[in-house]
């Protein structure tokens with residue numbers, strides 16, 4: 697039965713739909729905006745060491761930027777210190793790029809000075825294309841899971857950072873209960889947690905700082921067999937397309953039992969933790 701399972705990104709349109717349903721259940725975008733307001737300035741903006749000329753742009757590379765909410769928050773903060781920004785976006789889902797472009801248009805008054813450069817590619821396609829541009833700030837927010845080889849891609853991104861620049865990677869904490877539902881991985885989804893990132897950097901003696909962010913997902917509707925939204929949240933937490941139609945009865949029973957055991961009641965709802973960490977690497981100035 698396991699061979700019929702496919703992880704979400706095998707159908708990018710389905711992925712985009714599930715992602716936004718899940719984002720609503722964990723209040724993702726307001727949490728990201730608040731993280732951008734509270735933490736990003738000190739953790740990243742002040743750490744970028746560069747002396748740009750008068751008309752020189754700060755070069756930013758975003759990988760797996762989604763519909764752009766987090767990127768726009770970060771760009772707005774960066775603009776306070778760097779008035780000209782070239783923002784290269786590497787994002788394979790057409791639906792996400794369209795939403796990101798619409799967001800940029802609607803926020804044009806806040807993004808004066810930002811030039812976007814869209815690349816509808818995966819990180820591996822971008823790497824294979826061989827562009828050698830280096831960036832002052834590179835970020836992969838919740839996207840390294842989808843790289844062919846996350847450890848290699850992490851190092852690739854590190855190598856794209858200018859001396860004095862910063863790499864920001866966020867992934868789920870290994871302590872997050874969300875990871876307990878990752879029951880299958882394939883070529884388009886790998887089980888990456890902060891522990892994997894730490895291991896990659898420690899092995900190479902690369903120093904980093906970590907910022908922990910508590911978060912939780914509302915899984916209440918997953919317990920309602922007739923809820924379409926519940927089925928979508930289940931798809932996102934297992935990262936499997938149409939989990940209730942494609943997973944074996946045993947696997948479904950196992951996941952539902954796990955959900956019952958580890959979810960916590962708050963008010964009328966049931967929640968599982970979805971904590972994530974931001975790992976910030978500052979590249980030494982040569």
Ligand SMILES: C[S@@+](CC[C@H](N)C(=O)[O-])C[C@H]1O[C@@H](n2cnc3c(N)ncnc32)[C@H](O)[C@@H]1O
Nearest residue numbers: 759760761762789792818819837838839842843
């Ligand atoms: C969990 S979403 C995160 C989106 C955004 N960074 C955020 O936090 O709101 C992951 C994003 O990675 C993109 N993605 C999927 N496969 C990818 C790949 N191989 N390389 C780069 N991005 C990928 C998806 O389309 C999606 O937009």
